[in-house]
Amino acid sequence: MDIKKLILQESEASEANPDERVQRHTTIVRGHDRTKVLSVRLNDNEVSELTEQANRLGIPLSTYVRHLLVQGLAARDEASPADLAREIGAKVDQLVSALDARQSPHDQ
Numbered sequence: 398m399d400i401k402k403l404i405l406q407e408s409e410a411s412e413a414n415p416d417e418r419v420q421r422h423t424t425i426v427r428g429h430d431r432t433k434v435l436s437v438r439l440n441d442n443e444v445s446e447l448t449e450q451a452n453r454l455g456i457p458l459s460t461y462v463r464h465l466l467v468q469g470l471a472a473r474d475e476a477s478p479a480d481l482a483r484e485i486g487a488k489v490d491q492l493v494s495a496l497d498a499r500q501s502p503h504d505q
Contacts (some may be wrong), residue, residue, distance in 0.1 A: 405455070412457050437462075 439447070451461035476484075 406456050412459065 451458045
């Protein structure tokens with residue numbers, strides 16, 4: 398059997414049965430320190446789009462979502478001070494606009 402096909406089958410079986418008990422003879426080896434589970438609520442369209450992208454890449458959905466999260470965190474860490482200043486400025490402008498919209502006509 399082709400190793401890639403075997404890995405794909407095992408991956409799909411694992412994703413389909415996340416609560417299955419680990420067999421006594423199984424050794425659990427993790428090459429990372431990921432011990433936390435994050436539960437996120439998504440609507441049907443979001444899940445469908447994520448699943449479609451993961452399938453297109455040939456990877457499990459959880460792997461794809463983790464990739465997106467890590468990529469987003471890395472992009473945030475790589476932002477320059479000027480980028481961060483622009484982002485903060487935009488947020489301040491949004492806040493000022495929201496506060497201006499809340500003022501009544503007799504307050505002006």
